Amino acid sequence: MNKILILFGGILLRNIKTSFVLFSFFILIFLAACGGSDETNSGEGSSEKIILKASSGVPEEHVWFEALFNPWMERVVEETNGQVEFELYSGGELVDIGSEFDALESGLIDIALPVFNLYDQKRFPLSEVTMLPTSESDSAIISQAFSSLMYDEHELKEGKSFYDLEFGDKDLKVWGSSMGEPYAMSTTGDPVEKLSELDSLKLRTPTRLTEVYTKHLGATPITMPQTDAYDALSRGTIDGNFISVGDWKSYGYHDLFSYTLEGANLGHFNAVFGMTNEKWESLPENVRTAMDEAAKDLIVDPNATEVMMRLDSEVRELASDNGSVFEKLEDKSPVIQEAVNKAMVETWYEWIDRLEAEGHPGTEIAKLWRQLVEENGGEVPEGLELE
Missing domain, CATH: 3.40.190.170 (Bacterial extracellular solute-binding protein, family 7)
Known part of the structure; x- marks a missing residue:
């Protein structure tokens, strides 16, 4: 060996x-x-x-x-x-x-x-917080926010911080x-123009949160290993995936994806x-x-x-040369924008409710994460209210 x-x-x-x-x-x-x-x-x-x-x-x-x-x-x-x-x-x-x-x-x-x-x-229930949807974020913003979440003594429950509860x-x-660039929805089809086109999509979901978001969007979530997704996309078993653009090349997706919707960031891994x-x-x-x-x-x-951002740019250029389209949510119709934003907001609420039901400080960590994202220059979905 x-x-x-x-x-x-x-x-x-x-x-x-x-x-x-x-x-x-x-x-x-x-x-x-x-x-x-x-x-x-x-x-x-x-x-x-x-x-x-x-x-x-x-x-x-x-x-x-x-x-x-x-x-x-x-x-x-x-x-x-x-x-x-x-x-x-x-x-x-x-x-x-x-x-x-x-x-x-x-x-x-x-x-x-x-x-x-x-x-x-089950062992690390709070860690998924970085996968909550944002409307504006990148590697630098989220790395700073995650560093503060990990190392600053923000009390969440019984005098304990995120680090204490999850790892200590x-x-x-x-x-x-x-932290890499945000997860986004990428498909092998044409740009989405109607709500009915969202409803018909079958999307591979890498986490519970992307599964929740997909359901609120009206699409069908499909759970499978990332390593199986290329074949599933090639055969048409699934229509798309949630993944950071910078990771495409590792799986050959730059030859498959033809459309990506940006501005609906499905978190950072x-x-x-x-x-x-x-x-x-x-x-x-x-x-x-x-x-x-x-x-x-x-x-x-x-x-x-x-390094993270450079890789993202390189893959974007390669995919664009192959005809892949990257479209901003703000350039879509008001109907599409409203549906996507609502799905992002509902994903936050459902995640919080699930954690609270399990006895975890869901509301407190969600409020803290929103604060850290915004303090470092990011934005959360419009209409998100946490009290």
């Missing part, structure tokens, strides 16, 4: 496991001979080499690696002077998407890159991911990455500091959001 390791200077190396172990063994012997028992790390904890097994359900070609995971690992290696190494398994090689929490708890892995909390809504209470130490609290507490203070500072910097790093 091949492994990817991040070594001195943050350089990515691919090597055979056995060869690497032998190489590391001889290096350690050499260092021990040179430094003896005087090896230190400037008094900031043990200088013992730390190898952390990290797993990702997405391949290394995924935008998260370019925007977040690689920069984070490289910075941690650099700031600990090579004390930390990451043994990386990607593309679901070790842990399938959605199984990260169990893999962390069992000790199979040390770090999940990322934990797909949106795919585990589950013995996790995690950080937020960079979030994820978190990290480890168990037990693992976190076992790390030296200097390592914890390096990890924490790097992660909190990168979620709002302009370079990370630029």
